[in-house]
Amino acid sequence: MGGTSNRSVERAFKLVDELAENGSGGVSDLAERLDMPVSTVHDYLQALVETGYITVDEKTYQTTTRFLEVGHRQRHRLEVFKAVRDELEDVAAETGEHATLLIEEDDQAVILAVQEGPDAINLFAYPGARMPLHATAPGKAMLAYMPADRVDDIIDRQGLVAVTSRTITDPEVLFEQLESVRQQGYAIDEGERIAGMVCIAAPILDKSDQVRGSICVCGPQSRIDETRRNEIADVIQRAANVTQVNLDYV
Incomplete structure (x- = not known):
């Protein structure tokens, strides 16, 4: 039965x-x-x-739209969404670009919230959209702070599918990048999910150093040079830190 x-x-x-x-x-x-x-x-x-x-x-x-209602209610129950709302708006305004909050769910990166800065281009990003963890800056930012055996399990279940010609498909290369993420505190993808776009993401950790999500900024490769990347990385790392503090009081 x-x-x-x-x-x-x-x-x-x-x-x-x-x-x-x-x-x-x-x-x-x-x-x-x-x-x-x-x-x-x-x-x-x-x-x-x-x-x-x-x-x-x-x-x-x-x-x-009943599904929208269900998703909206669930989103508002999530502590990380409550903790980041004001910060995400500030990130979009300060960088001028497309800012998103993502979490990991069922081995994928899922968008919870979107804010568009004055210069943001339309990425057709919306709450609920899912994407591979390995092919995105926010996904790599979260993977970097997961236990290695969990990352292995995700790779076994999902594989490392090539979304674009620049997507990482070699586990060794991915683990090298995750080590770099831990060292510098943020992740970058350069056209790994969307050709011509650069995305920079910082992990959101709680007081137990468990990863709860990530804040990401995306923009065209043509206007995000090395200097701007560093500036955006500073903005999102500050926002992730404030969110971490907010999580203690949600």
Whole structure:
């Protein structure tokens, strides 16, 4: 019974993920895309419509904003989000660039909050967006402060997939970079996830030195030279330090 229930839940969420990824779909279309019987897809969709998480209009289904509500509530429960809100706004204003707060969840880096400075370019970054830890500055900033055996486990489960031609795909190179992150206190990725972009991130640690997230600033390679990188690194490290203090009082 339990196995059947688990498969049902898994199939239902596959439908949700497919709709979230592609915007909408009809029963036959979704059944073909997911290689599931039409009758099964129809039953699951009807159940999801009844819960309010999916809506239907002229036989076309799409997700509703109920998922946004769930995510918003969960985000506000997280201590690191409460501790960093004002700091992130200041980072965006001071650097002029795109500033984000990320956490690690299920072996991935997940955006919790976004602030855009006056010069920020549109990166289509939004709360809930997920990305590989190894291919991003914030991901590497968090990996650097995790136990080595946990990093090994993440690599075993997720692999080191090449997102761009500059993504690190060699574990030895990654571990060398993580050592550099610990020494300098911040991480950099140069086009490792988005070609032409430089991202700089500092880890957020709590009073027990456990990593709770990271603050990241991204901007075009053409305007983030060595001097600006150092300036941005100083800004985000200060913000991460203030956030660490705030965590003690959340």
